[in-house]
Amino acid sequence: MADKSTIHAGLYKETLLAGLWRENPVFRLLLGMCPTLAVTAAVRPAFTMGCCVIFVLLCSNIVVSLMRNLLKPHLRILMFTLTISTFVTIADLFLKAFQPKMSEVLGPYVPLIIVNCIIICRAEACASKNGLMVSIVDAIGMGLGFTFTLCVLAAVRELLATGAIFEVQILSLLKEGGWFVPWAAMSMPVGAFITLGLLLGVVNLVSKKRS
Amino acid sequence: MDTFNTLLLGFISVVLVNNLVLTKFLGICPFLGVSGRIDMAFGMGLAVTFVVTLSGTLTWLIDHLLLIGTPLEVTRYVCFILVIAGAVQLVEMYIRKFFPSLYESFGIFLPLITTNCAILGLCLFINLWEIDSLLDAVVRSFGAGIGFTMAICIMAGIRENLNLADVPDCLKGAPITLITAGLLTLAFMGFAGMIR
Numbered sequence: 001m002a003d004k005s006t007i008h009a010g011l012y013k014e015t016l017l018a019g020l021w022r023e024n025p026v027f028r029l030l031l032g033m034c035p036t037l038a039v040t041a042a043v044r045p046a047f048t049m050g051c052c053v054i055f056v057l058l059c060s061n062i063v064v065s066l067m068r069n070l071l072k073p074h075l076r077i078l079m080f081t082l083t084i085s086t087f088v089t090i091a092d093l094f095l096k097a098f099q100p101k102m103s104e105v106l107g108p109y110v111p112l113i114i115v116n117c118i119i120i121c122r123a124e125a126c127a128s129k130n131g132l133m134v135s136i137v138d139a140i141g142m143g144l145g146f147t148f149t150l151c152v153l154a155a156v157r158e159l160l161a162t163g164a165i166f167e168v169q170i171l172s173l174l175k176e177g178g179w180f181v182p183w184a185a186m187s188m189p190v191g192a193f194i195t196l197g198l199l200l201g202v203v204n205l206v207s208k209k210r211s
Numbered sequence: 212m213d214t215f216n217t218l219l220l221g222f223i224s225v226v227l228v229n230n231l232v233l234t235k236f237l238g239i240c241p242f243l244g245v246s247g248r249i250d251m252a253f254g255m256g257l258a259v260t261f262v263v264t265l266s267g268t269l270t271w272l273i274d275h276l277l278l279i280g281t282p283l284e285v286t287r288y289v290c291f292i293l294v295i296a297g298a299v300q301l302v303e304m305y306i307r308k309f310f311p312s313l314y315e316s317f318g319i320f321l322p323l324i325t326t327n328c329a330i331l332g333l334c335l336f337i338n339l340w341e342i343d344s345l346l347d348a349v350v351r352s353f354g355a356g357i358g359f360t361m362a363i364c365i366m367a368g369i370r371e372n373l374n375l376a377d378v379p380d381c382l383k384g385a386p387i388t389l390i391t392a393g394l395l396t397l398a399f400m401g402f403a404g405m406i407r
Binding site for chain 2: 030031033034037038077078081082085086088089092093107108111112114115116117120185188189190191192193194196197198200201202204205208
């Protein structure tokens with residue numbers, strides 16, 4: 001009995017860590033690129049987005065895992081999207097009610113979580129094959145990995161675009177007597193694409209050095 | 212004449228100024244995945260154009276006839292995604308029957324059009340821009356498809372030439388594609404002041 005529980009604990013830990021680095025959804029699997037690029041102009045919206053994704057991912061993984069034995073193969077994807085869109089509606093209404101400003105900033109990118117590949121991919125690859133506990137741990141790991149990546153990317157972009165992180169001024173701006181000239185391009189689409197490209201390059205370099 | 216002008220402006224704005232891929236970051240997955248060869252990119256672009264026009268029109272109709280002003284409005288996202296899934300199924304069956312070779316080369320990317328953000332995104336943007344004539348909605352959905360096709364074909368052309376370039380090892384594949392896309396958006400920013 002004791003053996004079994006240690007094996008389980010190991011499995012959970014393994015699943016949790018996989019989402020954070022080894023199978024990091026953005027850096028490794030290249031999933032969910034649209035929100036990654038669109039909401040990372042500053043850390044605050046990126047963090048909110050990450051929380052929404054964690055919530056939706058967790059709920060949809062739980063539901064899919066509970067109904068995995070009832071699913072017919074050809075209707076599976078449809079059931080996933082319907083489940084996901086229900087939870088996304090909940091998240092969207094919640095943001096509109098309690099965080100109206102943030103909801104405006106994120107705009108259509110909250111409902112676009114429905115078509116975020118990470119969630120469908122986890123429903124398909126994990127929740128529809130595994131039990132409840134593994135699915136929950138997997139959702140948390142993947143969600144945290146996604147949020148972490150989003151925040152890193154957003155921190156780089158916000159720092160270079162405004163000299164601040166989480167709206168706290170770090171670099172002193174030139175027009176206020178400091179030295180830093182903000183790169184306006186970093187808050188535009190160009191900055192998003194190029195920063196993500198270079199970050200992916202760095203991740204490749206690091207993981208190659210390790211192995 | 213006025214209607215024609217509005218439609219033309221709407222079309223140009225959605226193809227160039229508000230290009231879904233390069234300014235709104237929608238449809239990045241196929242943009243990175245299928246842009247390796249120009250003929251496949253073009254086929255993908257056409258399939259997306261068809262689906263986006265169909266679902267843009269249908270969702271506008273559903274939105275205006277059924278949802279707006281009723282309590283059913285909360286089910287908007289669920290309705291939209293159902294329409295899109297249905298349209299994709301239709302296209303998939305059509306291509307499998309009449310263009311089997313194209314069907315083979317698309318592989319997994321064809322059913323994945325359902326989860327192409329460009330399509331759901333466009334439906335949501337049409338709702339957000341508060342477009343109130345059906346014709347305008349149709350023209351803009353079609354324009355969005357054309358904009359997607361254009362972006363993915365330009366990208367495929369660049370990537371075919373990129374194969375001959377000497378790229379640093381760690382940037383090979385996705386990273387260099389993203390950086391190229393970044394430079395491409397820089398070019399498209401030139402259209403930004405053209406129309407509001």
